[in-house]
Amino acid sequence: MLPQFELYRPTNLLEACRLKAQGAVVVAGGTDVYVAMHGGKLRPQALVDIKGIADMQEATYDQNSGLTIGALTTHRTIEEWELVKQKYYALFEGCSQVGSVQIRQRGTIGGNICNGAPSADSVGPLLVFGAECLVVGEKGQRKVPLAGFFTGPKKTILADDELLYKILVPPPAPNSASAYIKYTRRRAMDLALLGVSIYLALDKSRIEELRIAFATAAPTPMRAYQTEAKLRGKDYRSISLADIGKMAAAEANPRSSWRASREFRLRLLEQLVQQAFTTALQRAEGGDL
Amino acid sequence: MKTLTIQVTVNGEAFCKTVGVNMTLLEFLREELHLTGTKLGCNEGECGACTVLVDGKPVNSCLMLAVEADGAEIFTVEGLAKDGTLHPLQEAFIEAGAVQCGFCTPGMLMSAKALLDKYPKPTAQQIRKELEGNICRCTGYDRIVKAIILASEMNKEG
Incomplete structure (x- = not known):
C-alpha cells in the first residue's frame, strides 16, 4: 500500500501550476513517482496528477516547425510513431529503449525530462535535435533550450509553480x-x-x-x-x-x-x-x- | 480527495467501488475483487508479474492507482479462459512446457496477449522485445518464446 496522500486531478493547466506551487508533487505516468513512494523515498502530502490536461497529450509534426510534443506523450506513442522513425531515428531509439513495454505505455517524455536523471534515454536524442522546452507557470510561459534545462542530478530550472508543457523539436535537415x-x-x-x-x-x-x-x-x-x-x-x-x-x-x-x-x-x-x-x-x- | 468511487470493467464484468486514492490497481484487483491471478512481485515495475491490460495495453498494475482505472476496461489472466476452455496461449504454454514455478506466468500471458494483438505472427525477436518487461527466473525464456509462436500458429488454424 502506498503511503496516504491527498490527490488532485486538475484539467486546467494553471490550476496544476497553483497546486504545484503549494507543494503538491507532480505525477504523470507514475513510473518514477510511484516507484519512489513504494520504496519509501518519497512521502508526499499531496499529489497532483496532470494526466487530465488534454492539450499536454497532443503530439504533432509540421514540416516547418518540426515536432510539438505534449509533455504527457508516452514513450510508447513516440516509439510507434512512423514519422519519428523516418525523421528522428535517434529519438525512436531512445524512447523504444526506456524500461519495458509496460513502463513505456505509462511513462511520459515530459516525466523523463523533469525527473532530471543523467541517464534519461529520451533526453540525449532530443538534445542533438536541438529541442526546446515550453514551460508554463502561474505568471506566463517561457521557452528554454533543453540544453539549459538541467542544473544538477535530478535538478531542473523549473520554478515551484512551473510545469514542462511541450517539447519543440525542429525538423532535421534532409541530408x-x-x-x-x-x-x-x-x-x-x-x-x-x-x-x-x-x-x-x-x-x-x-x-x-x-x-x-x-x-x-x-x-x-x-x-x-x-x-x-x-x-x-x-x-x-x-x-x-x-x-x-x-x-x-x-x-x-x-x-x-x-x-x-x-x-x-x-x-x-x-x-x-x-x-x-x-x-x-x-x-x-x-x-x- | 482521499477516497473516490470508480467504475471499472474487469474481464467484461462491471464494478463500482469506493477506494482509497493510495490503493494501486494491483491491490484493487487482488484485495477488493479477489482476483489473485495477478501477482505482486517487485512492486516497482521491474518484474512484470503484475501485468494486466488496461484498454488493451499492458501496464504494471503496481505502478498505477486504482482510481486511474476509472472508466477503463481491465483484462486479467482470469479473463483468458472462456467457459472452462483454455485460451490458445494457455494451451501453448502447457504444450511447450513454458511454466515452471508459475509466478511470472500470469504476467507473461498478459504481455503475450498484447503482443499477439499487435503482431499476430510475431518473430522470436519481436517476442523477446515485447516481453522485455517480464522477468522469469526459471525457464530461461526459450520455451516461453516457443509457446507464443505455437499460440500464434493455433490462431491461424482457429
Missing part, C-alpha cells in the same frame, strides 16, 4: 541522420551505463552540422560542444575515428558508481562515440533515416 547508442549490462530494464546520441548533417563528405550528447557521463545530460565545433566544416575522411572518440570523451565528467567506475566509463565513451558516429554516418550516406 542528416542520427543515432543513439545505449550501453547496458542487460538488454532490457536497465539504465544506461552510458548513452551517446549523434546528429550529423553531411554535404558530400563535409560535416555540415554535428551534435553530440551523452547520458550518464556527467551530473546532467550534456552536449560535447567543443568536439562539435572542432569537427564542424571538416571533411570526415580527414579525421580519425579514434581522435573523435578521445576528443569527445575529454569533455565528459562521469562518476564512479556501483554500475561502473569513472575510468571504465571514459574508456567506453571513446568507443561508443566512434560507434555512434559511424552509425550516423552510414545512415546519412545511405540516404535513409
Whole structure:
C-alpha cells in the first residue's frame, strides 16, 4: 500500500501550476513517482496528477516547425510513431529503449525530462535535435533550450509553480541522420551505463552540422560542444575515428558508481562515440533515416 | 480527495467501488475483487508479474492507482479462459512446457496477449522485445518464446 496522500486531478493547466506551487508533487505516468513512494523515498502530502490536461497529450509534426510534443506523450506513442522513425531515428531509439513495454505505455517524455536523471534515454536524442522546452507557470510561459534545462542530478530550472508543457523539436535537415547508442549490462530494464546520441548533417563528405550528447557521463545530460565545433566544416575522411572518440570523451565528467567506475566509463565513451558516429554516418550516406 | 468511487470493467464484468486514492490497481484487483491471478512481485515495475491490460495495453498494475482505472476496461489472466476452455496461449504454454514455478506466468500471458494483438505472427525477436518487461527466473525464456509462436500458429488454424 502506498503511503496516504491527498490527490488532485486538475484539467486546467494553471490550476496544476497553483497546486504545484503549494507543494503538491507532480505525477504523470507514475513510473518514477510511484516507484519512489513504494520504496519509501518519497512521502508526499499531496499529489497532483496532470494526466487530465488534454492539450499536454497532443503530439504533432509540421514540416516547418518540426515536432510539438505534449509533455504527457508516452514513450510508447513516440516509439510507434512512423514519422519519428523516418525523421528522428535517434529519438525512436531512445524512447523504444526506456524500461519495458509496460513502463513505456505509462511513462511520459515530459516525466523523463523533469525527473532530471543523467541517464534519461529520451533526453540525449532530443538534445542533438536541438529541442526546446515550453514551460508554463502561474505568471506566463517561457521557452528554454533543453540544453539549459538541467542544473544538477535530478535538478531542473523549473520554478515551484512551473510545469514542462511541450517539447519543440525542429525538423532535421534532409541530408542528416542520427543515432543513439545505449550501453547496458542487460538488454532490457536497465539504465544506461552510458548513452551517446549523434546528429550529423553531411554535404558530400563535409560535416555540415554535428551534435553530440551523452547520458550518464556527467551530473546532467550534456552536449560535447567543443568536439562539435572542432569537427564542424571538416571533411570526415580527414579525421580519425579514434581522435573523435578521445576528443569527445575529454569533455565528459562521469562518476564512479556501483554500475561502473569513472575510468571504465571514459574508456567506453571513446568507443561508443566512434560507434555512434559511424552509425550516423552510414545512415546519412545511405540516404535513409 | 482521499477516497473516490470508480467504475471499472474487469474481464467484461462491471464494478463500482469506493477506494482509497493510495490503493494501486494491483491491490484493487487482488484485495477488493479477489482476483489473485495477478501477482505482486517487485512492486516497482521491474518484474512484470503484475501485468494486466488496461484498454488493451499492458501496464504494471503496481505502478498505477486504482482510481486511474476509472472508466477503463481491465483484462486479467482470469479473463483468458472462456467457459472452462483454455485460451490458445494457455494451451501453448502447457504444450511447450513454458511454466515452471508459475509466478511470472500470469504476467507473461498478459504481455503475450498484447503482443499477439499487435503482431499476430510475431518473430522470436519481436517476442523477446515485447516481453522485455517480464522477468522469469526459471525457464530461461526459450520455451516461453516457443509457446507464443505455437499460440500464434493455433490462431491461424482457429
